[in-house]
Amino acid sequence: MFHKEGYKIMAIAAISLLVINIGSYTLINMYWIKFGILLISIVLFILIVQFFRNPTRSTVLNDNNVVAPVDGKVVVIEEVYEKEYFKEKRLQISIFMSPLNVHVTRHPIGGIVKYSKYHPGKFLVAWHPKSSEENERTTVVVENDNCGKILYRQIAGAMAKRIVNYAEEGKQVVQGSDSGFIKFGSRVDVFLPLNTPVKVSLNEKVKGGITVIAEV
Known part of the structure; x- marks a missing residue:
């Protein structure tokens, strides 16, 4: 479950990283560079996604x-x-x-x-x-x-x-x-x-x- 404040940022990040990787596979000939960009993109996106996680918390209500x-x-x-x-x-x-x-x-x-x-x-x-x-x-x-x-x-x-x-x-x-x-x-x-x-x-x-x- 993710917080609503993160949806826009996650979408922009996903589109931007996708464009970067399409560009690298189209323009770069060296396989290891392509793979490196892909790996960095995956790690970066995981970090962004985990930042906006919103776990359900069951608070024990107590006014004291x-x-x-x-x-x-x-x-x-x-x-x-x-x-x-x-x-x-x-x-x-x-x-x-x-x-x-x-x-x-x-x-x-x-x-x-x-x-x-x-x-x-x-x-x-x-x-x-x-x-x-x-x-x-x-x-x-x-x-x-x-x-x-x-x-x-x-x-x-x-x-x-x-x-x-x-x-x-x-x-x-x-x-x-x-x-x-x-x-x-x-x-x-x-x-x-x-x-x-x-x-x-x-x-x-x-x-x-x-x-x-x-x-x-």
């Missing part, structure tokens, strides 16, 4: 839990000053996605979308200290009675050139449901109330919609 919004590795667990929405200290958990991870973004909690905003910006590498504030990003806040307001931020990286965000203010969303997609990148930050019990550790690998990262 915050689940990972994306697949990846936990790279930050620290107190920070969140200055866009809360304007106060929050507990930040950051998850970094490699190009091999599933890049679907899922709602970490269910509830009402209270805030959703896109910010144009730079494309610094995702682990850069200023990427959370200076890179292209979207900020979403979802609220329910148990968790209160939870903010999560999609952040583009050096490879990511487009963030897709489906969260609309005022809409009811289901925990673990599709919230967006980051094309070819790269990191999501989650901001929780201070002293929230964290259920993951640094460098732990998590699965979006499955792994409980905190309990409220």
Whole structure:
């Protein structure tokens, strides 16, 4: 199963690679060069296709839990000053996605979308200290009675050139449901109330919609 954001890119890639290989077989006489181009084309297309995979995830709905919004590795667990929405200290958990991870973004909690905003910006590498504030990003806040307001931020990286965000203010969303997609990148930050019990550790690998990262 593939994410809808990938169909156009996969189709363009398939047509482009097909044209390249038809051209190589027509214009190039050396068999090993033709075979090399074909092999590279197959590997490249497989990489593109696997990037847009969208596996079905069965989220255990629980308003006391915050689940990972994306697949990846936990790279930050620290107190920070969140200055866009809360304007106060929050507990930040950051998850970094490699190009091999599933890049679907899922709602970490269910509830009402209270805030959703896109910010144009730079494309610094995702682990850069200023990427959370200076890179292209979207900020979403979802609220329910148990968790209160939870903010999560999609952040583009050096490879990511487009963030897709489906969260609309005022809409009811289901925990673990599709919230967006980051094309070819790269990191999501989650901001929780201070002293929230964290259920993951640094460098732990998590699965979006499955792994409980905190309990409220």
